[in-house]
Amino acid sequence: MSLAEKAAMFPDKPGVYLFRGERGEVLYVGKAVSLRSRVRSYFTGAQTNKVQALVRRAADIEFIVTGSEVEALILESNLIKEHRPRYNVLLKDDKSYPYIKVTVQEIYPRVFMTRTQPRDGSRYFGPYPGAGAVHETLRLLKKLFPLRTCRQNRFRNHRPCLNQHIGRCLGPCGGEVDPEQYRAMVREVLLFLEGRHAELVRNVTRKMEQAAAELNFERAAELRDQLQAIEQVVAKQNIVSQRLENQDVIALARDGNRGRAVVLEIRGGKLLGHQSLNLKGIEERSDAEVLAAFIKQYYRESGFIPPELLLAVSLGEEQALIGEWLSIRRQSRVRVQVPQRGRKRDLVRMAEKNASLAREQMQFERNADEALADLTERLGLAETPVRLEAFDISNIQGTQTVGAMVVFMDGKPAPAEYRRFKVQAERGPDDYASMKEVVTRRFTRAREEQALINSGQLSSKEAKFNVLPDLVLIDGGKGQLGVAHRAMSDLGFIEIPVYGLAKEEELVFAPGRKEPLPVAADSEAGYLLQRLRDEAHRFAVTYHRQRRTKEGLRSLLDEIEGIGPRRRRALLMAYPSLDALRAASVEELSHKPSMNTKAAQAVYEFFHGTSHPQ
Template sequence: MIELSAIPSLSGVYLFKDRKGKIIYVGKAKNLKNRLKSYFQHGEPDPRKSRMIELVKDFSYIVTSNEFEALILEANLIKEHKPPFNVLLRDDKNYPYLKITITEEWPKIEVVRKPKKDGNLYFGPYVPAQTMWEALSFIRRNFPIRTCKYNLNRPIRPCVQYQMKRCPAPCAGLIDKKEYMKGVEEAVLFLKGKRKQLIESLRQRMQKLSEDLKFEEAARLRDQIKKLERIFDKQRVVSLNLEDIDVIGVYIENSKISVNVLFVRNGLLVGSRDYIIKKAFYETTGNLLRSIIEALYSKDVLIPPSIIILQNIPENAEEIKKWLEEKRSDTVRLRKPFSKEEKDLINMAINNAKIHLKSRLSPFETTLNELKQRLNLKEFPSKIGAFDVSTLFGMHSVGSFIYWEDGTFNKNYYRHLKIKETQGIDDYSSMKEIVYRVVKKFDTEDGVPKPDFILIDGGRGHLNSALKVVDELKEEINVFAIAKEPDRLIFPDGMELLLEDNRPSSILLRKIRDEAHRFAISYHKKLRKKAAFTSLLEKIPGIGKKRRLTLLKHYGSVSRIKEASEEDIALLPGFTLKLAKRVLERLNREL
């Protein structure tokens, strides 16, 4: 039982846990007491909230001094525990940057995965990384800047990069500091996308070389300018007026969230990244956007830009802004798009998110989407439970429950069910009995997780029996029956849906029905075999219940007992050689 009365009305972070004590959600609150009460009070049901709350068996909380401190702690706990119902941007890759070490006497350029606040220049992130390698390759061929990590405190022999004309060899003193720094400045202009400024600087140098009759060097600069013009023409110029910005577009369909982030640096679109979020809990769009921002920038590999553009303002925008500014060590603005260029960018990001989500739908997910639409379900079904009652030769009614989850049958949740209370052969009462025994234990320690809907193998009478149980237990769950001849799905309101076509959703429903029936039949056969074995042994004088159980445990079948010797049987507890001989004589005579 969740106890809420002792919770303080202070800011802090709360952690929801499942029956095994695993943290499944981390949240923050300005008022812990009010926030936690809102999860458990009755009201308009929210499918996302209900799905999570059903699994919550315990919680804990941490009080903080203020809401901003709570936000930082929440982000750190999500990063550490990765709760399944929080927004997690699963991305094992870091974001590559180009770094120019302007704090060194002879700056170098290198690739790094984690920017630092060290006074050097960082350019990126480059997503995909191919664009970064192309930029680095161009710089090495066209700007005199080193890429090595040698200590240049004392002269050394130039390496092969000098011979390939890809480094001016400051290590050997073959270039003066002023000329070298000119190449560094031009590389910085190139990475910042300062086309006009860079080309004008190179043209001035080319003109000066021509005047000094250094025609070969001037020709090299002429060729370099042509290459630069070509590469600048290939770059995606979003706007010459934009600063460094990230544009976050979000598209939601069937409880799945697709996120596309566009990285714009100095007016150039340098890359983008896509994420799919399948299970996250959120209450409002603002709450979702806040969680996405926290997840995106909680890693130290991505420095927040000066502007983040979103389709809506996130929840707790001021606290988020303060948190981002601490990470950036500078001002950060969170806002909706203003200019036409910015509106085009947010529309591009949302459209990219939509396209990415559609492209990631597997045939399995397409089947579930089809099932959701045909059954008029509110949520994407990922867990289905199915019941069947089996009666062979007018005796031994048994029940089965099977569990289908995320594309496969989860046998950990299968249940064989003996009919205990129903007298005689009564399929409807038997169905009611087994449904009651399983449903009342949904989401308990010795039960199974509540499925998205229940499938009953049978007709309208079987369905009505199951619906009575669900109503009696006050469970909010969809229940359908699947009948034969012809194969059809029966809805609670009596509507029927034919399943004899080859649509993927029809095939899936029939497959689940057949598995429930197979599992029930297997149990039925097991019980009949055991009953036949027991009744045969009961006829042998001297073999009571205890000795029958000993034989059953040790040999498992009559045929294996017949294959045993008198001496082997006599070794069992409670048996003598005379009794063993009697058992074998009777079995050989009866069989």
């Protein structure tokens, strides 16, 4: 049965549909009022290039019926978060955007930065555009509130830390503060993060006046200082409304297939800050489609949803539906509107101005897009590749051989996706066999992880190899390319294009072709492949150097009496280099795992005593 025939049998009911690829991976998630009508539309009439590519790749379609369109929206949002399908509009690198986490489920909650959001009962605020913005907010919180910062294992030691001694922590680890008193402070932290500063000021003022009335002047003075610090922070924020409103104002910037959503956060009538978040997968989508997809992802995990969203463009039919969904999440009415005049329209213009600045920044990034377009044309690819992977091998005379995999996303390095491999078999200087092993391990892991994801035993966020490349580059000529291509073919990954880039002459080869491909070394495509290859080489050499250093350190530690395998492993984990170990004192060494004073003394004397002259 063809996919078009299967779609014709879908029910005429609201729900969610999923396009899957040959290995079961989710390519696209969508929702519909009528599953049958919506999915059939993919196979009838003229379609965009992106839809045509989706249909070509799809091996199966599934559906899930829901009770209403709002339920379908909620399920669609959750499935997009879980699978991050390549054909959906996505917050770019969504899983790496930082959040502020408040562990409200703990007796003595903590506040810290995180890039993951497990369902553990905590409150999350964000996403923030980068770690710098999070650290600045945390710095303010530490100045305003004496929160604990220690991890759970340190907290369980019940030993007061330096922060308590200098008055920056209430000391819950030593039982110095009542849990309810501490939680009252955490509620004020939540008010601050939600932008409810006026309410926070009223709370602190009331407590200060109460302490003074009870003649507790020391406590009143502490609260006075805290109040002044809060008011200083609030005073720096621009007043945009006298009505003390809470609003988010959202505009969109586009430049080709790149997008950036700009969110102005207005809390208590003041401009608290703004976020500028990258989007991908927006080509051939209307502004309304892109903005609707962004709003669903942005507010899916948000710790605070304001009662009003002001938009630069209408969301069309989805606007009322998204307003209903946000109201359910907020548990009170959320208005979603596109103001046409007055003060609210002025706020939208401010967001649009910020979006215009974001567009200018995106234009500077366009070089990578041009290189990818040039690469697509010169290699005759059906689609512009998004994820490029390069592999390289590094060794010295066949010893301590390592492999490296680097990733470029949209033409730029994505270090969080890099992977390194310790080649398991020492074969002497055999780069071909080593390349085969590394490529085989990478794609075997991809197949295994996708099977675990499909069976529900692994989430996409936990997986490290399930995302497949659109193009693979091998550092080497025809020989290395041949073994890599055979390894991928043996595992069933024949649809992924793979090329080799030979050193010196910078020639690009494809499997089965004697002559190099028409990719000039000085072309945009050639420069892109060279940068990708060079980054793989750098990453491989760096890892190999680290292994050599550790191996040399391991040999030295084997000579020290009293340092067995367990202590050797502990020292290798603690000290990345010989210089770092040599600089350690006896006291420092004695506090490392598995070490004691006698063993620490032996290590110190080995490097500094007469038994081992330097």
